[in-house]
Amino acid sequence: MFARLHHFGLALRLMPGLLVNLHDRARLTEMRAFCRALPTALQGSLAEALQRLTPPQPAQSATTNFTHLRDLADLSALLERRSPLGLCLRRSLTRYYFLRRAGLPLRLHFGAKFVGGRPDRNVAGHAWLTLNNAPYFEDDENWRGFTAMLAHPASD
Secondary structure (H helix, E strand, C coil): CHHHHHHHHHHHHHHHHHHHCHHHHHHHHHHHHHHHHHHHHCCCCHHHHHHHCCCCCCCCCCCCCHHHHHHHHHHHHHHCCCCCCCHHHHHHHHHHHHHHHCCCCCEEEEEEEEHHHCCCCCEEEEEEEEECCEECCCCHHHHCCCEEEEEECCCC
């Protein structure tokens, strides 16, 4: 319930700016197209897909508003609810691509855990980002308990 309220609040907070700012609307449109293309982009080898989804990293700009860019990425992932990919994967990949392209040296992590902590149960997966080896705007309860199976890039 709290997550839904947070998502609704994000949309309400961004809506006024999206109504008047053509640049933000264009960026959100680009991000939504990116989200829609993710299922196709992830077909085949995961290593090759991640290489394609990793933009060249420019020098970090002092004028880039990473918080606003992250919020737009989060909104675009939320709006693509018909995607076969889970929200955490859509959000992580969208944040990863656009924030890294803007100069933030993020790493993408994929992890798994047994549901309920017992090996006789189903396995759950999660995707999250780190910056300087710390979770990047990820609530502790969302990533704790997951064993990281893959990090990309391997190192920066």
